[in-house]
Amino acid sequence: xxxxxxxxxxxxxxxxxxxxxxxxxxxxxxxxxxxxxxxxxxxxxxxxxxxxxxxxxxxxxxxxxxxxxxxxxxxxxxxxxxxxxxxxxxxxxxxxxxxxxxxxxxxxxxxxxxxxxxxxxxxxxxxxxxxxxxxxxxxxxxxxxxxxxxxxxxxxxxxxxxxxxxxxxxxxxxxxxxxxxxxxxxxxxxxxxxxxxxxxxxxxxxxxxxxxxxxxxxxxxxxxxxxxxxxxxxxxxxxxxxxxxxxxxxxxxxxxxxxxxxxxxxxxxxxxxxxxxxxxxxxxxxxxxxxxxxxxxxxxxxxxxxxxxxxxxxxxxxxxxxxxxxxxxxxxxxxxxxxxxxxxxxxxxxxxxxxxxxxxxxxxxxxxxxxxxxxxxxxxxxxxxxxxxxxxxxxxxxxxxxxxx
Amino acid sequence: xxxxxxxxxxxxxxxxxxxxxxxxxxxxxxxxxxxxxxxxxxxxxxxxxxxxxxxxxxxxxxxxxxxxxxxxxxxxxxxxxxxxxxxxxxxxxxxxxxxxxxxxxxxxxxxxxxxxxxxxxxxxxxxxxxxxxxxxxxxxxxxxxxxxxxxxxxxxxxxxxxxxxxxxxxxxxxxxxxxxxxxxxxxxxxxxxxxxxxxxxxxxxxxxxxxxxxxxxxxxxxxxxxxxxxxxxxxxxxxxxxxxxxxxxxxxxxxxxxxxxxxxxxxxxxxxxxxxxxxxxxxxxxxxxxxxxxxxxxxxxxxxxxxxxxxxxxxxxxxxxxxxxxxxxxxxxxxxxxxxxxxxxxxxxxxxxxxxxxxxxxxxxxxxxxxxxxxxxxxxxxxxxxxxxxxxxxxxxxxxxxxxx
Numbered sequence: 001x002x003x004x005x006x007x008x009x010x011x012x013x014x015x016x017x018x019x020x021x022x023x024x025x026x027x028x029x030x031x032x033x034x035x036x037x038x039x040x041x042x043x044x045x046x047x048x049x050x051x052x053x054x055x056x057x058x059x060x061x062x063x064x065x066x067x068x069x070x071x072x073x074x075x076x077x078x079x080x081x082x083x084x085x086x087x088x089x090x091x092x093x094x095x096x097x098x099x100x101x102x103x104x105x106x107x108x109x110x111x112x113x114x115x116x117x118x119x120x121x122x123x124x125x126x127x128x129x130x131x132x133x134x135x136x137x138x139x140x141x142x143x144x145x146x147x148x149x150x151x152x153x154x155x156x157x158x159x160x161x162x163x164x165x166x167x168x169x170x171x172x173x174x175x176x177x178x179x180x181x182x183x184x185x186x187x188x189x190x191x192x193x194x195x196x197x198x199x200x201x202x203x204x205x206x207x208x209x210x211x212x213x214x215x216x217x218x219x220x221x222x223x224x225x226x227x228x229x230x231x232x233x234x235x236x237x238x239x240x241x242x243x244x245x246x247x248x249x250x251x252x253x254x255x256x257x258x259x260x261x262x263x264x265x266x267x268x269x270x271x272x273x274x275x276x277x278x279x280x281x282x283x284x285x286x287x288x289x290x291x292x293x294x295x296x297x298x299x300x301x302x303x304x305x306x307x308x309x310x311x312x313x314x315x316x317x318x319x320x321x322x323x324x325x326x327x328x329x330x331x332x333x334x335x336x337x338x339x340x341x342x343x344x345x346x347x348x349x350x351x352x353x354x355x356x357x358x359x360x361x362x363x364x365x366x367x368x369x370x371x372x373x374x375x376x377x378x379x380x381x382x383x384x385x386x387x388x389x390x391x392x393x394x395x396x397x398x399x400x401x402x403x404x405x
Numbered sequence: 406x407x408x409x410x411x412x413x414x415x416x417x418x419x420x421x422x423x424x425x426x427x428x429x430x431x432x433x434x435x436x437x438x439x440x441x442x443x444x445x446x447x448x449x450x451x452x453x454x455x456x457x458x459x460x461x462x463x464x465x466x467x468x469x470x471x472x473x474x475x476x477x478x479x480x481x482x483x484x485x486x487x488x489x490x491x492x493x494x495x496x497x498x499x500x501x502x503x504x505x506x507x508x509x510x511x512x513x514x515x516x517x518x519x520x521x522x523x524x525x526x527x528x529x530x531x532x533x534x535x536x537x538x539x540x541x542x543x544x545x546x547x548x549x550x551x552x553x554x555x556x557x558x559x560x561x562x563x564x565x566x567x568x569x570x571x572x573x574x575x576x577x578x579x580x581x582x583x584x585x586x587x588x589x590x591x592x593x594x595x596x597x598x599x600x601x602x603x604x605x606x607x608x609x610x611x612x613x614x615x616x617x618x619x620x621x622x623x624x625x626x627x628x629x630x631x632x633x634x635x636x637x638x639x640x641x642x643x644x645x646x647x648x649x650x651x652x653x654x655x656x657x658x659x660x661x662x663x664x665x666x667x668x669x670x671x672x673x674x675x676x677x678x679x680x681x682x683x684x685x686x687x688x689x690x691x692x693x694x695x696x697x698x699x700x701x702x703x704x705x706x707x708x709x710x711x712x713x714x715x716x717x718x719x720x721x722x723x724x725x726x727x728x729x730x731x732x733x734x735x736x737x738x739x740x741x742x743x744x745x746x747x748x749x750x751x752x753x754x755x756x757x758x759x760x761x762x763x764x765x766x767x768x769x770x771x772x773x774x775x776x777x778x779x780x781x782x783x784x785x786x787x788x789x790x791x792x793x794x795x796x797x798x799x800x801x802x803x804x805x806x807x808x809x810x
Contacts, residue, residue: 001601001631003657004569007518012664022471039464047467048460055453059444062452062644066427098503098670105669109539113412130668134514164409196406226406239467241675252408259417263535264510265503269674270646 011133013355020340024349030381032303032368033349035174035324040374041292042239046283053278054271065270067262069096069246073277077246080280085206086221087230089248095258098268100204100245103231104131106257106264107165107200107247112137117163121149123327123356123365125174125202128167137164141358146318148184151191158195165198171216172205172323175356175367179321185219192227198253199228207237207289208371209322210297216322226250234276236324237289242272296324302375303368306382312393314364326368327353330389333396336366339388346384416538418760425745429754435786437708437773438754440579440729445779446697447644451688458683459676470675472667474501474651478682482651485685490611491626492635494653500662503673505609505650508636509536511662511669512570512605512652517542522568526554528732528761528770530579530607533572542569546763551723553589556596563600570603576621577610577728580761580772584726590624597632603658604633612642612694613776614727615702621727631655639681641729642694647677701729707780708773711787717798719769731773732758735794738801741771744793751789 024031054061068074074094081087097103104127112118114136120128122141132139140161143153148170157163166188170180192199201219209216220230233245247257261267279285300320307317307326314331330336337352353365370378429436459466473479479499486492502508509532517523519541525533527546537544545566548558553575562568571593575585597604606624614621625635638650652662666672684690705725712722712731719736735741742757758770775783 001598001603001655003603003655004516005661006514006516006521009515009661009664012661012668034469036469039468042464042467044460044464044467048457051456051460052453055449055456059447059449062447062449062646063444064439064441064640064645098673101668102670109411110414111409111411116411127668127671134665134668193406198406198408235469240469241467241679243670243672243674250406250408256410256414256417259414260539263417263506263532263539264669265507265648266532267648268503269648269677271677272674274646 008134008136011136013130013133020349020351023344029344029347029349030373030377030384031349032370032373032381032385033351034372035369036372037236037240037292038295038372041295043283043288046279047239047275049282050275050279051271053282054274057274061274062271065267065273067267068258069094069268070270070273070277073273073280074246076277076280077248081248085218087218087248089225093225093251093254094246094248095254095261096268096273097231097245097247097261098265099235099243100202100231100233100247101127102261102268103245103247104128104200104202106260107229107253108132108135108137109260109264110253110256111164111198117161119154119157119161119163119166120358121168121173121176122358123175123353124167124358125169126355128202129358132167139358144178146178148178148180149188151184151187154188155191158191158197162195163197165200166192167200167202168219169202170219171203172208172320174205174323175325175351175353176327177318177320177323177325179216182217185217186222189219189222189227201228201230203230203232204236205323206232208293208296208324210293210300211321212290212293214321220248229253237285237292238276238279242276244268244272244276296371299370299373299375299378302378303370303382306379306386310386310389312389324369324371326370328366328368329362330364331393331396332364334392335363337363339392342391343385343388346388348381348384348388350385413539413541416541418535418538425754425756428749434749434752434754435778435782435789436754437775437778437786437790438756439777440774441777442641442645442697443700443777446700448688448693451684452644452680454687455680455684456676458687459679462679466679467676470672470678472672473663474499474673475675475678475682478678478685479651481682481685482653486653490623492623492653494630498630498656498659499651499653500659500666501673501678502636502650502652502666503670504640504648505607505636505638505652506532507673508650508652508662509533509605509607511665512634512658513537513540513542514665515658515661516569516603522566524559524562524566524568524571525763526573526578526581527763528580528758529572529763530574531760533607534763537572544763549583551583553583553585554593556589556592559593560596563596563602567600568602570605571597572605572607573624574607575624576608577613577725579610579728580730580756580758581732582723582725582728582730584621587622590622591627594624594627594632606633606635608635608637609641610728611637613698613701613729615698615705616726617695617698619726625653634658642690642697643681643684647681649673649677649681701776704775704778704780704783707783708775708787711784711791715791715794717794729774729776731775733771733773734767735769736798736801737769739797740768742768744797747796748790748793751793753786753789753793755790
């Protein structure tokens with residue numbers, strides 16, 4: 001039998017990351033590929049306690065729940081966001097989702113007609129690109145530097161393209177690890193208001209900051225509640241298997257997303273949402289996050305040490321101030337996708353950079369995760385990777401192009 | 406700020422059922438409205454034990470999982486479906502979803518272009534209609550009798566409209582409570598093969614059958630694995646809060662749905678999926694289902710007794726052989742939607758029938774759930790409802806139309 005799939009499936013792409021993860025899962029490989037937190041740091045006992053509380057609360061806790069999500073958890077998130085992020089919104093402005101991935105999807109679903117335009121950073125989160133493409137939208141990249149989108153290019157593209165929204169990961173961006181300056185955040189918001197464009201602020205990594213004293217103000221905290229949708233998740237701070245994220249913003253939009261969610265899956269697991277509520281109530285999550293910050297910072301340095309030893313033409317990277325990734329550029333003759341099988345052969349994996357690009361992928365880039373492995377493994381894995389890279393550079397030195405550098 | 410929502414949101418409808426449930430949740434009302442199983446029958450201890458097993462299995466159980474779902478649960482479902490339903494498929498032909506609602510949504514997403522045609526029963530599951538409308542499809546109802554779709558009308562509409570798929574709930578249909586005959590199931594499958602049309606078989610209630618000896622063969626069990634997608638859920642047999650459903654069918658379709666799911670939410674809660682695996686392994690679910698069948702059958706009879714006492718012109722209903730609902734028609738002058746506030750005033754609720762219709766809703770219909778309340782409550786609630794109905798009939802006897810019956 002022949003199956004006539006919908007037009008939109010032509011734009012479907014399987015995630016490069018998840019496909020690599022599948023291969024890696026089968027072998028004994030040190031993986032810098034996924035955006036995985038470290039299992040060993042999971043607060044297993046606190047999670048188990050939290051589920052106990054759910055079951056103690058009686059059988060009604062196992063009944064169908066609200067599409068918007070467990071109300072006590074939404075209240076706790078509202079409070080937490082006010083305290084930690086200075087984002088002040090009511091419970092009714094919050095929708096609980098199956099990870100922040102679903103927040104991106106539901107927002108795209110209620111906003112995008114085929115052909116609609118979205119502005120993004122470039123490179124940007126590839127699974128967001130997957131979503132936008134699946135709704136047949138057109139993604140246009142805005143030029144950026146280390147501090148965020150460039151004001152002139154941003155305004156030009158807002159004016160010319162009248163985008164439906166701007167999608168940004170301004171704090172420890174995936175994949176580039178960048179942090180936007182406050183000035184650029186304010187500028188984006190100002191333009192968004194001027195041109196009546198919504199900002200979708202994706203902030204999964206914001207809590208993983210290495211400088212405890214630093215203050216990275218979310219764009220949503222600068223807004224009056226009209227222009228910014230803000231999404232985050234407990235996947236990086238508690239555990240991923242809970243699949244509990246949230247999105248907060250203008251009520252009119254949240255309500256429409258809730259209607260879309262009603263059709264999409266009625267509601268997310270309410271056992272998990274209730275457990276998370278008890279965990280936030282009874283567990284010192286902020287203390288736990290402080291530990292994560294310290295441990296991940298140490299791992300970032302372990303990886304940085306290895307990168308600093310490399311003396312390769314064209315090598316570039318930014319030292320992350322938080323989040324989970326190094327974003328590395330190599331000499332333009334190096335193709336990181338072709339190189340990956342060799343790396344895997346040597347027992348180490350990364351994600352090639354090209355799928356993160358909107359247009360004209362840079363094939364000489366890759367992303368390294370440092371949160372999933374202990375420093376000793378990072379050192380060994382990096383030494384393996386270094387030998388793969390050095391070999392690749394040797395191969396291209398026969399080429400004139402390199403000797404000209 | 407003005408928000409320019411996508412075209413498809415014009416077709417969004419908030420579910421009548423869930424909106425009613427919200428009102429009811431706030432008061433002390435006997436509800437025959439929702440499709441809720443009874444909390445008191447939830448196997449709380451077995452569920453709690455199952456989560457314990459997950460946490461005992463170690464921290465890795467809390468890491469990100471596969472989009473397709475926890476493999477041991479998929480294996481257990483494959484085995485269970487072979488034993489209980491005679492549907493034989495491999496693990497790779499199964500995708501785990503956030504309830505079977507998500508299976509409907511993902512299937513619609515990969516199949517439907519705007520304007521595409523779907524054939525359904527009429528009335529049919531309203532949240533499926535919501536999904537199809539949100540993808541801007543055109544739903545065309547097929548004429549049915551007590552045994553399923555009428556062969557002639559079905560073939561005519563397949564030929565004329567070349568539908569993308571046929572959506573059916575052939576066993577204890579929601580809302581009508583019907584059971585398709587084997588002959589009609591075979592006939593639908595034959596036509597589907599002839600006209601190259603997929604069948605989407607939604608079977609959330611199949612396990613709740615009152616005649617233990619009866620055999621309701623799923624259409625998927627008659628197929629060679631090419632034509633039928635089959636979806637079901639553990640919401641009615643274990644607990645709803647787990648939000649764990651599945652869909653099984655041709656690999657090419659399941660794989661495409663998994664790609665759609667990757668963008669939609671990466672994966673559903675894997676803690677819940679793992680818990681369900683341990684529950685299926687360690688708990689006598691079939692024994693539990695036997696109890697549910699007996700208890701719900703008794704409740705159905707409690708409701709039937711009350712209905713049988715009613716002597717109202719135009720009153721019609723089918724005695725359910727399983728599932729959770731009575732579907733009731735009244736005199737055509739009675740509008741059940743206008744009547745609902747009066748019922749709620751008297752402390753009882755139902756769902757008006759009109760949102761379940763594809764075209765020309767019959768406003769004189771409503772759906773009654775009998776699984777959520779104990780027999781005493783059913784009796785009291787029905788006596789209240791009866792007085793509301795009798796009052797409504799009195800009001801229309803002043804009208805000539807009724808006296809002419």
